[in-house]
Amino acid sequence: MTAKAALVKALLNGDVLNVKNCFTKIGLTNCSREVSRMVEQPFGATISRTERTGKSRYGRTVVWIDYRLNRTDYNTDAIKKMQDYIKKNEN
Numbered sequence: 107m108t109a110k111a112a113l114v115k116a117l118l119n120g121d122v123l124n125v126k127n128c129f130t131k132i133g134l135t136n137c138s139r140e141v142s143r144m145v146e147q148p149f150g151a152t153i154s155r156t157e158r159t160g161k162s163r164y165g166r167t168v169v170w171i172d173y174r175l176n177r178t179d180y181n182t183d184a185i186k187k188m189q190d191y192i193k194k195n196e197n
Contacts, residue, residue: 107196109133115192115196117151122174137173145188153173154175
C-alpha cells in the first residue's frame with residue numbers, strides 16, 4: 107500500500123492524525139504538508155485542524171495540530187472519491 111493510500115484509509119477510518127502518530131502509523135514525517143497535498147487537493151476533501159497544546163517533558167509549552175476528516179454532506183463527493191481510490195490501491 108502506498109503512503110497516500112494509507113493516509114486516506116486512516117482518515118476514512120476516523121483516525122485523528124498529528125505529527126507523531128502520522129509517522130508511527132503511516133511513515134509520513136510531515137503530516138501537515140501531506141494532508142494538504144495527498145488528500146485535500148486531489149480529492150477536494152475538507153480536513154479539520156484542531157490546535158492542541160501541552161507540556162514537554164521539560165515543562166515547556168508545545169503546540170501541535172490534530173487532523174480529522176469532516177463527515178458532513180459537504181464532503182460526500184470527496185469521501186466517495188477517497189473510497190474508490192482505496193478500492194483501487196489498497197493492495
